[in-house]
Amino acid sequence: METLDFKIKDGYCLIKYRGELTLDVVEDLKTEILNFLNEHNEKSIVFDLSEISFMDSSGIGFLVHLNNKNRTQNKKLFLFRPSDAVKKTLSLVNLINFFDIVEEEEDIDLREIL
Amino acid sequence: MKRDSTIKILVCDNNPILKQAIERVFLEKGSVELRYSLPPEDFLDAYFLFKPDIAIINVEEDGDNAIDALRYIRNQANDSDTYIIISISNSMKNLTYRVLNEGADDFILKPFSEGGEELISRLNVAKRHVILYKQLLIAYNRLSKEIDTVSVLQQKLLPKRQIDFPKIAIDYFYQPSGRASGDYFDFFPVNKNVLRTVIADVSGHGARAAFVMAMVRALVRASDVVLVSLSEMVSLINNELIDVIGEDMDFVTLFIADIDIKQNRLSYINAGHCPGILVDYNNFIELLGADFSVLGFFSQEFHEKSISLKGKKGLLLYTDGYYEWNLDRENIWGFENFQNLVSNVFKNEELFYLDLLEDYLEKSVEIPPMYRDDRSALWVKFNK
Known part of the structure; x- marks a missing residue:
């Protein structure tokens, strides 16, 4: 079953979504996540994708949109421990290097973007 | 109702x-x-x-x-x-x-x-x-x-099966999952020696995806009238998409190739699309993966790659609907399985065609595949 969790950690917003990241859910996810981010001023957003079982092209579009949206607001998005399904899909479309991917919490760079 | x-x-x-x-x-x-x-x-x-x-x-x-x-x-x-x-x-x-x-x-x-x-x-x-x-x-x-109506119009934008071009035969397959699809493919001569082929997939479904698909088709077809290189063509499409899509979530993956029968070479650009599968006469397959990212999000500088077609049998282009379907509640069949299946078809069969690939897909799992997305494929066969 899909779940979406938000946490405010020391200096960053942690978002975790479990389930399939597909056309069926991205519009609702977009609204919920952007509403949450609008209410919080943390400059780093960490999106935990470790429990994404499948991601389709709409999921890819959603991640890029989220990344671009944050960048324009001077915020930084990190993809945290993306599952193999996410990594494979991002590799196939040659977008894996487009994102900041982190495997450990200490690798999250909290320095503000200039 | x-x-x-x-x-x-x-x-x-x-x-x-x-x-x-x-x-x-x-x-x-x-x-x-x-x-x-x-x-x-x-x-x-x-x-x-x-x-x-x-x-x-x-x-x-x-x-x-x-x-x-x-x-x-x-x-x-x-x-x-x-x-x-x-x-x-x-x-x-x-x-x-x-x-x-x-x-x-x-x-x-x-x-x-x-x-x-x-x-x-x-x-x-x-x-x-x-x-x-x-x-x-x-x-x-x-x-x-x-x-x-959109769906009917969209199907009209797809090419006719027959093409009269020396040394090349084309087979295609198209199965939309809904009534308006984001898949698109086309092939047409740009001069007497070069056949241009393209396959693309617009993210999402419905009227929006169909509209973007029609836009990409129109831009690609413009090279039927004014010859532009593959890199110029893909740059043009990318810039137009950035302009139209803007900050939305839509994007396009595209594989475009020129097959030059005189030079016996294949030039291509893969922008975030599934790897093209180039097959030789020993039935070995070579994957032509994405060297560039998807179109519509950000500027990129595109360069085409060129490969000799000596000893090559054909090029298989397809969309991700072929392998993104559920094996069971938790597992997706996936690209590796698709690649292995295609490889087996070429090894087992004298003659490859897309209906044969359908037969193999049907037999690949106990229950026939439950496809969740549009499926399109182009098999471009190079005759000796």
Whole structure:
């Protein structure tokens, strides 16, 4: 079953979504996540994708949109421990290097973007 | 779904105040058909014959008659559209929650007051609900027809099967998952020696994806008139998409190739699309993966790659719908399995064609694949 969790950690917003990241859910996810981010001023957003079982092209579009949206607001998005399904899909479309991917919490760079 | 604009009411209650109220609310104006079903045991037969928009059922004794009817309508007949009002004696008020939970939309308590003011208000609610539902249905049908039109137009944008080009034969397969798709492919000569082939996938579905697909097609087809290089063509598409899509979530993956029969070379650009599969005469496959990212998000500098076609049998292009389907509730079949399957088809079969690939896909798993996305494929065969 899909779940979406938000946490405010020391200096960053942690978002975790479990389930399939597909056309069926991205519009609702977009609204919920952007509403949450609008209410919080943390400059780093960490999106935990470790429990994404499948991601389709709409999921890819959603991640890029989220990344671009944050960048324009001077915020930084990190993809945290993306599952193999996410990594494979991002590799196939040659977008894996487009994102900041982190495997450990200490690798999250909290320095503000200039 | 009921399409008629007449409001059909089926009443299983012979209370005279209820009769008067119904006539006052529904018969004054508008198109109404009113039927009474008495005795109650005939109600379900009358319901099936009449197909009402509003049903009013009187609760008798322990309420089992009404509950059975509700269950039948909502669960067996799978009808969630009919607006059902239960008329119930005040002494049996404790049953109201039960009938609402079983699928009734409202209840009216008896005895009705003289003049039936509350009764009239509740019938007016039912009337408003049904009128709104019918308007919604008309709007839905109109939109549905629009999408069908988009789908028909879109299919016209796909190429004809036959192409008269020396040394090249093309087979294609197209199966949209919905009524308007984001898949697109095309092939046409850009001069007497070069055939341009393209396959693309717009993220998402529906009218929006179809619109973007038509835009990409128009841009690619422009090179039919004015020859532009692959890199110029993909740059143009990317810039136009950035302009149109802007900050939205849509994007396009695209594989475009020029096959030069004189030079015997293949030039291509893969922008975020599934790897093209180049097959040689020993049936070894080479993957032509994405050197560039998807189109529509950010600027990129595109460069085409060039490969000799010496000893090559053909090029298979396809969309991700071929391998993004569920093996079971948790597992996706995936690209590796697709690649292995394609490899096996080439090793086992003398002649490759896309219907044969369909046969292999059908046999690859115990239950036929449940595809979740559009599927398109192009098999470009280079004749010796």
